[in-house]
Amino acid sequence: MSESAYNFAYLDEQTKRMIRRAILKGLAIPGYQVPFASREMPMPYGWGTGGVQVSAAVLTPEDTFKVIDQGADDTTNAVSIRTFFERTADVETTTETSAASVIQTRHRIPEEPLTEDQILVYQVPIPEPLRFLEPRESETRKMHSLEEYGLMHVKLYEDISRHGHIATSYAYPVKVEGRYVMDPSPIPKFDNPKLGQMAAVQLFGAGREQRIYALPPYTDVVSLDFDDHPFEASKADQVCGLCGAEDSYLDEVIIDDQGGRLFCCSDTDYCTSRRAAGHQGPAFPGSEVAA
C-alpha cells in the first residue's frame, strides 16, 4: 500500500476520536490513567507506540513537530518516529524547541521552558507508578481509587533507612493536584520540577499498557518526599563541555581508551543554540576536558 493510502497521521478518524476522548478524560482527571484501545502500530510496542498514537491524535496539518529521544533529535528512534510523521502526516518538522507546536519525547523534558501554545507528548513504558510494588493491575487500580499510597511511602522510607537517600534517580513518582500518584515516565528526576505549573499541555501515552494520562497547563505536581528528606533534583556536578551550560542535564561520554570523559548537554537543541549564541564550554581547544 502506498503511503497516500493511509489516513492523515496514519490512524483512521474513528481511532483518533477514541484517543482524543481518552486524552480529554485524562485532562479532566489529572494524573489518572485512562484505559484506551491502543492499536498495533507499524513500530514495535515499547518503542513509543503510545506517544505516536497520542501525537497522531493531536497533530493537525498546521503543526510543527519535534521528536527527541534522550533529549536528542538525532538518536535513531527519534529519527524513525519523525520520519514516520513526515511520511504519513506531511507536517513540518523541526529540531528547534521553540519552533515546535507538538514535541514527542522519550526520557527528557526540554531545557527551554515550554509555552501555552505547545503540547509535550511523553512515551511511557510502564504507566503504573505502583507496578514494581504490586504487579497486579486489578490491585493497583484499587489502590489508586482508594488513594492508598502507603506502600509507596514505605518503599521510599526503606530506601532512606538503607541508603540514606531515596534510591530512585529516574521515573521518580509524583503526586498530582494532591490526588493521584503518577509515573512521570523515565525522565531523570532532574526534570521533575519542570512537570509542575508547566504552561504547555503534557500528555502521556503508553501503547502496550493501553493507558493515557495527562497534565493540563499549570497543574500542581509534587515529587514524593519526606519533610526531613526533601526531594532533590540532581545532575552531574559539571558544566557542559561544549556550551558551558551549568543548568542543563548532562550526558557523560567516554572519549578515549583511558576513560577520559566529556560531559555535554543531553538536550541537543539547547546546546546547539547556546553555542550559536557564542557560549563555549571547557572542552574547546585550549581548555581542559574533564577527566
Added chain:
Amino acid sequence: MYVAVKGGERAIENAHAWLAEERRGDTKVAELTIEQIREQLSLSVHRVMAEGSLYDPDLAALAIKQSRGDLIEAIFLIRAYRTTLPRFGSSKPIDTGVMDCDRRISATFKDLPGGQILGPTFDYTHRLLDFKLAADGEVAEAPSRDVEPADVPHVTEFLNQEGLIEEAPHDDTMPPDLTREPLEMPADRALRLQALTRSDEGFTLGMAYSTQRGYGRNHAFVGELRIGSVPVEMEILELGFSIEIGEITLTECETVNQFTGSKTEPPQFTRGYGLVFGQTERKAISMALVDRALRWEELGEDSAGAPAQDAEFVLYHADNIQATGFLEHIKLPHYVDFQSELELVRKLRREAGAHQVQEAAE
C-alpha cells in the same frame, strides 16, 4: 573535539538496504515466491494467520518472505496491516459441526459417529531426516476415496446426553472485542479465549505443559480435535439475509476434564476449549488446557496459585507482539536514565566508603 553522534538517518537507511540484501540471500539461488511459501510452508502461514488475527494466506506468506522467516516479525507485519483495515461488520458465528474435516480424532472414545480421521498428521511419522527430500521433493499422489458429506457431531454432545459434562448453554451476548477495547480485568471467558487464540504458541504451550506437570493440574483428555474448513456467513443488511462469503480452515480442540465437584458444582466432566485459525493443533490443544486452568473460579475450585490459573499473568504476557516489542526496546538508548543511576551509585559508594574509613579510624 567530540561531536555528538550525528547521522542516525543515514545509518537507518543503510541498515535497511543491507537488510533487504540479506533477506534476498545469494542471488544465484532462485527467489522464493509467495505461492511457494503459501503451499510448501503452510504451517508457518497458518501460525502467522492465527497469531496475526488475520485470515489471508497470501498476505501471511508475503509477511514470512519479508521477515526472512522470522515468524514473530511476520505476525507483527500482519497485525500492523490489520489495524488499518476498515471494519464492515461481523460474520455470523461459525458452526464447527458442519466442518469439512481433514482430521478428526477423539482420545476418549475408540470409535464414534463420524469416525476417526487421522488426516495429514506428523503424529506417527518417524522423525528421521529424509535425505531423499533434499534432492527430489516429488511425491506420489495419496490414496483417496469419495465420501458423502455429512455433519460431524461433537463428542462432548454424547457426554452431555447423559448429563455427565457441564452444560455449555447457547449465548447470544455480543462478545467484547480485544482489538477495539483495552484489555481489562477481570476478563470473562469470551475475552480470555479471544486473547488465547492469538497468543504466542510457545508461551501457551509452556503454560499448558505446566498444568500437566502439576502447576494447576486439571486432568485433561482430548475429547475431540478436529481440523477442516468451515463456511463463513455474513448477514448483508441491504439483502436482509445472510450469504456465504468464504471458507476458512480451523483447528478446534475440546478437552474433557475430570472434576470431582466443588461447593457449587456437582461431580461431572468440565470443558476446556481451543479454536485457532489454520492447521494449528499444538496451539489449539494448549489453548484448551489453559482455558480450563483459567476457569477455576467460575467452577468453584480452589486456586492452586499456579501461573496458568492466574488470568492477569497469562493474558498480560501471552501476546508475542507486545512481549517482543517491550523486550527489544531495551536496545534503544537509555543513557539519560543510566546517567542518573551512575550519579546515584557514585554517591552511595562515596558515602559507604567514607563510612568504612570512619569505622576503620575508630
